[in-house]
Every structure is written in C-alpha cells, then in structure tokens.
Amino acid sequence: MKKVLVVYVSLTGRTKRMAEYIAEGLRFAGLEAVVKKSSDITAVEDLAGYDGYIFGSPTYHRDMAGPMKNFLFLAKGAELKGRLCGAFGSFTHSGDAPAMILETMEYVFGMEPISLGSFNLKEALVGTDEGMRSCHDYGRAFGERLSG
C-alpha cells in the first residue's frame, strides 16, 4: 500500500484540522496516510519511506509560518526528488503560504507537484461540511494520482 506523509504547522488548529481531513481523503483513495506536526520531524530519516508528501502551513503576514520554514530547511537534506507533492493551509484574505511551500517542493527539492496545485481553505470554511469535503477531495485526488 502506498504511503503519504502529511506534515503541518498550525498555531490555532485550523490547518491541523485540514491535515486530518486531507489524510482521511487519502485513506478513502486506499492509501496509508501519516499525519505529523512539523516539530515531530527532527531528523531527515523521519521523512524517509513515503511515496508522496503534503506539507501545510497557514499564512501569517503574507508568509508561511516560521516553523514551516525551519522544517523545509531540514527537509532539504532528505531524498525527496521525483516524489509527488502537495501543499495546503488555512487563511483569511491572501493565502500566500501553500503556493510558496509547493514552489519550494518543486524547484528546490525537485519534487513533482500535483496538477491541482496548492490548496487554500478560508478559515471560515474549515469547520463546515463544505470545508471538510474540499479537504477530502484534495486528499482523494492526490491519492488517486499516486495510485494511478
């Protein structure tokens, strides 16, 4: 069974919730999904052994959250080249972080971004059925792309 690692940063819990729903979507597509906070990843070895990677951060001050930057510096040392990747995050108005993360995954790590691109969810939708469904859809689409 193919395995996907979802790593998130979340200051007030919304991006964390997205991570859990995206993981459910991956499981609906028949994949194994592991969800971790960025601070749980302390060594490059923690990133080994997955077929796909999805990283998430909310947008703060038109940027990704600081811990996601530190995590990406660590991830630079892992062998992620050619792996399928996605990115997500909660936001209120500009939502810059997911696109920045996906760019780093593609252009710095040499990963292959999912054709859907990055996934932003307005914070007002995070606790709704509609928000949950769109997270499920992103996870499911990623899973189907990985298994197909």
Ligand SMILES: Cc1cc2nc3c(=O)[nH]c(=O)nc-3n(C[C@H](O)[C@H](O)[C@H](O)COP(=O)(O)O)c2cc1C
């Ligand atoms: C100080 C501060 C700055 C923020 N800056 C932005 C911003 O530049 N763009 C944006 O879209 N949202 C911004 N937000 C909104 C957050 O992205 C939003 O609250 C998000 O849901 C937080 O996610 P989290 O619960 O995973 O931490 C900001 C929020 C705070 C408190």
